[in-house]
Amino acid sequence: MATSPVFHSDRRIQLGIWGLGRGMNFYQTCAALNFDVVAGCDYNEHMRRGFLEANPGAFATADAEEFLAQDFDAVLLATYCPSHGGDARRCLAAGKHVLSEVTAFFTLAEGVQLVEAVERSGLVYNLAENYPFTPVMRYLKRKWDAGLFGELMYAEFEYVHECRSLCYTYIDGLPVQPGDSVHTWRSWLDFHYYCTHSLGPVMVITGTRPTQVTALVGDQRLAGYLPQGAEGAGGIAPSLIKMSNGGVMRNLMGVTTNDSHVQRLWGTRGAAEVNVGEGLKLRLGGSGNSPKLAVKPAEDELDRLANSTGHGGGDFWVLYYFARQILSGEPAPFDVYAAADVTIPGIQAVRSALAGGQPMAVPDLRDPAQREKYRHDTWAQEPYDTRHGLFPREADRTQTGRFSTTMADLIRYSLLYRQWADWSAVAGDLVDPARLSEMRQALAAELPEVRRSYAAARALIDAYPGSDGARVLREMLEDVGGEKRVLAPGFADELQGK
Numbered sequence: 001m002a003t004s005p006v007f008h009s010d011r012r013i014q015l016g017i018w019g020l021g022r023g024m025n026f027y028q029t030c031a032a033l034n035f036d037v038v039a040g041c042d043y044n045e046h047m048r049r050g051f052l053e054a055n056p057g058a059f060a061t062a063d064a065e066e067f068l069a070q071d072f073d074a075v076l077l078a079t080y081c082p083s084h085g086g087d088a089r090r091c092l093a094a095g096k097h098v099l100s101e102v103t104a105f106f107t108l109a110e111g112v113q114l115v116e117a118v119e120r121s122g123l124v125y126n127l128a129e130n131y132p133f134t135p136v137m138r139y140l141k142r143k144w145d146a147g148l149f150g151e152l153m154y155a156e157f158e159y160v161h162e163c164r165s166l167c168y169t170y171i172d173g174l175p176v177q178p179g180d181s182v183h184t185w186r187s188w189l190d191f192h193y194y195c196t197h198s199l200g201p202v203m204v205i206t207g208t209r210p211t212q213v214t215a216l217v218g219d220q221r222l223a224g225y226l227p228q229g230a231e232g233a234g235g236i237a238p239s240l241i242k243m244s245n246g247g248v249m250r251n252l253m254g255v256t257t258n259d260s261h262v263q264r265l266w267g268t269r270g271a272a273e274v275n276v277g278e279g280l281k282l283r284l285g286g287s288g289n290s291p292k293l294a295v296k297p298a299e300d301e302l303d304r305l306a307n308s309t310g311h312g313g314g315d316f317w318v319l320y321y322f323a324r325q326i327l328s329g330e331p332a333p334f335d336v337y338a339a340a341d342v343t344i345p346g347i348q349a350v351r352s353a354l355a356g357g358q359p360m361a362v363p364d365l366r367d368p369a370q371r372e373k374y375r376h377d378t379w380a381q382e383p384y385d386t387r388h389g390l391f392p393r394e395a396d397r398t399q400t401g402r403f404s405t406t407m408a409d410l411i412r413y414s415l416l417y418r419q420w421a422d423w424s425a426v427a428g429d430l431v432d433p434a435r436l437s438e439m440r441q442a443l444a445a446e447l448p449e450v451r452r453s454y455a456a457a458r459a460l461i462d463a464y465p466g467s468d469g470a471r472v473l474r475e476m477l478e479d480v481g482g483e484k485r486v487l488a489p490g491f492a493d494e495l496q497g498k
């Protein structure tokens with residue numbers, strides 16, 4: 001048996017991966033961290049095939065019962081986001097340690113159940129919240145612990161990620177099946193729920209936990225998203241969170257026309273910020289106009305190994321902490337209590353927004369007394385009917401079965417048009433005009449496919465004009481895709497500048 005290059009232990013951990021979409025990101029890192037990937041489980045045949053190619057000799061099944069009955073030590077849980085609480089409890093009941101993808105659970109009641117299931121089991125439970133463990137965040141944590149920044153006053157962290165096509169495809173880009181359905185949760189889940197990649201780093205760096213949250217509904221939504229009410233995908237999701245030291249953070253999630261991951265921390269002695277496309281800058285010296293300088297965190301050998309894996313090294317570190325706790329008992333940063341701390345503000349922010357901004361408590365589930373109030377609290381966003389919501393039940397499925405492919409194509413091609421059309425409006429102001437001509441060439445090269453996808457979308461819209469499926473297609477085709485202009489006979493010549 002090979003000695004691990006990371007842990008001074010020959011002990012191997014037999015790992016099963018449940019959910020082979022996101023789960024596939026971890027295959028390569030496992031070997032160096034004492035994990036042997038021995039089993040995989042996913043409903044999707046194409047994902048099981050990919051899993052077996054990457055892990056020859058492993059066991060693969062679509063059946064969770066059969067998967068959990070296999071003889072292995074730990075599960076990397078990457079099933080549907082709202083299912084993690086229940087799925088984690090099934091893993092614990094089967095005697096497996098659990099590394100759960102974010103978020104940890106979907107309701108407060110599930111949170112209480114999960115905490116108590118972990119306590120009863122004596123097994124290791126970690127949340128795979130990875131964003132606190134990039135080199136910059138780890139450096140800030142070290143300096144924060146050393147007292148360089150003082151106490152947390154305020155933070156602004158965000159996870160603004162426009163992922164419209166993921167409402168209609170799997171993570172590997174294939175359209176969702178059956179083709180007249182949409183993604184099980186990405187198509188409707190309110191972005192407040194996905195709060196951990198921005199809140200998590202603030203908690204870890206500053207050593208605080210959230211205690212209260214407040215939010216307002218933003219009514220404006222991007223084209224091509226299904227939910228239309230106050231809750232749901234397609235909009236912006238900012239919340240204000242009170243932290244346990246009395247500091248406040250603004251946590252920003254959602255989809256907009258400007259993806260960004262700006263991270264800013266203000267302490268009572270110093271501040272730090274990471275802006276889009278820039279490295280880390282610190283302002284040190286105790287006043288608002290003290291020197292502000294760029295710094296470059298030094299890296300050790302483990303950092304370099306981590307950086308060669310996904311998500312800026314974060315994926316490596318969550319696996320590392322999980323293995324370390326199983327092998328040596330040393331606690332990981334995201335145990336089940338921290339997992340609850342980082343998950344609950346998302347649930348409570350949706351509630352606060354729907355209650356006109358009323359502040360909501362973030363209970364500390366370490367405290368058995370605080371659990372009682374939430375033990376039966378099953379409040380959750382109403383899910384969209386992802387299987388039957390798009391088209392009338394009597395619809396011709398040979399036709400509506402083309403929806404997810406049509407929508408995935410339409411998103412791609414309508415955005416090619418939109419970027420060219422909008423940048424053309426400021427053509428004379430561009431510093432680098434060559435970029436506009438690249439956009440024009442990309443659109444011209446794809447024009448036959450653009451038009452084909454527009455025609456397929458129009459056929460579905462005309463067949464079921466009042467349906468939700470028609471609405472999202474229409475938004476992309478007309479608002480984004482400029483259907484009339486693109487299909488006009490002279491458009492190809494217009495693009496060629498004739």
Ligand SMILES: NC(=O)c1ccc[n+]([C@@H]2O[C@H](COP(=O)([O-])OP(=O)(O)OC[C@H]3O[C@@H](n4cnc5c(N)ncnc54)[C@H](O)[C@@H]3O)[C@@H](O)[C@H]2O)c1
Pocket residue numbers: 018019020021022023041042043044047062063064078079080081082083101102103128129130170171184311
């Ligand atoms: N930390 C990160 O950077 C990061 C990145 C991507 C995704 N994620 C998280 O990972 C999780 C999975 O992400 P994804 O993009 O693969 O999402 P997904 O929801 O598309 O994939 C879940 C997969 O699990 C399978 N599955 C679900 N329940 C199952 C069951 N009971 N039996 C068998 N198979 C089942 C599905 O077939 C699907 O392939 C999500 O919760 C997501 O939030 C985290």
